[in-house]
Amino acid sequence: MIHHSGFWEIYIAVGIRQDSKGSWAGEEDGGAGKCPKSTIDTVARNSTVTHLKLSFVLLNFYPLPRLVSFIYLYIYISFLLNLSPDSSKRENKSCFTTAAAAMCGILAVLGCSDTSLAKRSRIIELSRRLRHRGPDWSGIHCYQDCYLAHQRLAIVDPTSGDQPLYNEDKSIIVTVNGEIYNHEELRTKLVSHQFRTGSDCEVIAHLYEDYGEDFVDMLDGMFSFVLLDTRDKSFIAARDAIGITPLYMGWGLDGSVWFASEMKALSDDCERFISFPPGHIYSSKKGGLQRWYNPLWFSECIPKTTYDPIALRQAFEEVHGFFLFPCYFCIA
Numbered sequence: 001m002i003h004h005s006g007f008w009e010i011y012i013a014v015g016i017r018q019d020s021k022g023s024w025a026g027e028e029d030g031g032a033g034k035c036p037k038s039t040i041d042t043v044a045r046n047s048t049v050t051h052l053k054l055s056f057v058l059l060n061f062y063p064l065p066r067l068v069s070f071i072y073l074y075i076y077i078s079f080l081l082n083l084s085p086d087s088s089k090r091e092n093k094s095c096f097t098t099a100a101a102a103m104c105g106i107l108a109v110l111g112c113s114d115t116s117l118a119k120r121s122r123i124i125e126l127s128r129r130l131r132h133r134g135p136d137w138s139g140i141h142c143y144q145d146c147y148l149a150h151q152r153l154a155i156v157d158p159t160s161g162d163q164p165l166y167n168e169d170k171s172i173i174v175t176v177n178g179e180i181y182n183h184e185e186l187r188t189k190l191v192s193h194q195f196r197t198g199s200d201c202e203v204i205a206h207l208y209e210d211y212g213e214d215f216v217d218m219l220d221g222m223f224s225f226v227l228l229d230t231r232d233k234s235f236i237a238a239r240d241a242i243g244i245t246p247l248y249m250g251w252g253l254d255g256s257v258w259f260a261s262e263m264k265a266l267s268d269d270c271e272r273f274i275s276f277p278p279g280h281i282y283s284s285k286k287g288g289l290q291r292w293y294n295p296l297w298f299s300e301c302i303p304k305t306t307y308d309p310i311a312l313r314q315a316f317e318e319v320h321g322f323f324l325f326p327c328y329f330c331i332a
């Protein structure tokens with residue numbers, strides 16, 4: 001039995017529509033390097049083809065699992081629209097957004113001895129290695145010998161949330177990969193601040209202004225970010241509690257400190273590099289990595305009471321009884 005799948009093909013054509021324009025933006029001092037605004041990257045396009053073939057087979061040749069194939073297509077198209085190059089199609093609604101939100105690329109180089117145009121072009125070139133992580137926008141901010149670059153897959157506020165992001169007078173610059181789930185609540189704590197965008201990540205710049213480096217545990221979300229404070233040329237970098245978003249850190253021979261979402265953006269130019277540990281913050285003022293995520297249960301102290309298996313068993317049974325208690329009513 002053959003069923004027509006034209007309806008779905010129209011949707012899919014919308015999903016993979018390409019955008020041919022684009023350039024580097026957010027450069028304070030004009031200039032360097034144009035790069036083609038892409039499209040869905042090759043990996044996504046290949047997976048599109050695979051999914052389409054599978055959907056086509058399910059839809060056309062199997063009468064029984066039609067419902068299954070429709071559900072499959074529905075889920076896949078939701079996912080496709082969230083990855084669409086047309087960012088106005090994406091909204092922070094579906095659970096698939098979470099997977100997409102993990103993808104933005106950041107690169108920050110701080111304290112290079114070389115401030116030439118060639119150095120900036122090199123950093124733009126390295127940032128392009130993360131292009132597949134963000135098809136919607138490429139931005140870079142250069143401040144003296146510091147560079148913060150961003151490849152954006154727009155999720156929250158697609159129209160104005162391009163990065164790097166700033167505080168009111170642009171003295172604080174931040175480049176972020178991730179999503180701050182409680183940004184609306186945090187904004188209510190920052191009423192004296194003027195927000196430039198609707199981006200969830202802008203709160204980071206303003207929180208830093210009010211709370212200094214200790215604001216990171218106020219963030220609920222998945223994130224990796226680098227923040228530069230041009231007032232004293234200090235910087236911090238932080239990664240979410242369990243390392244949902246990636247971050248690498250490196251050191252150049254000239255004493256520069258590098259951060260990137262993927263190792264490929266710093267491995268060629270750094271003398272040494274590490275995977276940035278989850279739940280940590282690097283502070284240039286304090287001069288090292290520190291754990292910011294310190295939940296009570298994280299305590300490494302060893303209990304002083306001696307091991308008593310009977311007491312342990314009773315404790316487990318109490319917890320077990322507590323969770324099963326509501327079920328007794330259902331069964332009765």
Ligand SMILES: NC(=O)CC[C@H](N)C(=O)O
Nearest residue numbers: 101103104155156177178
């Ligand atoms: N993909 C991302 O990391 C998203 C960054 C930011 N939350 C935005 O919506 O633009």
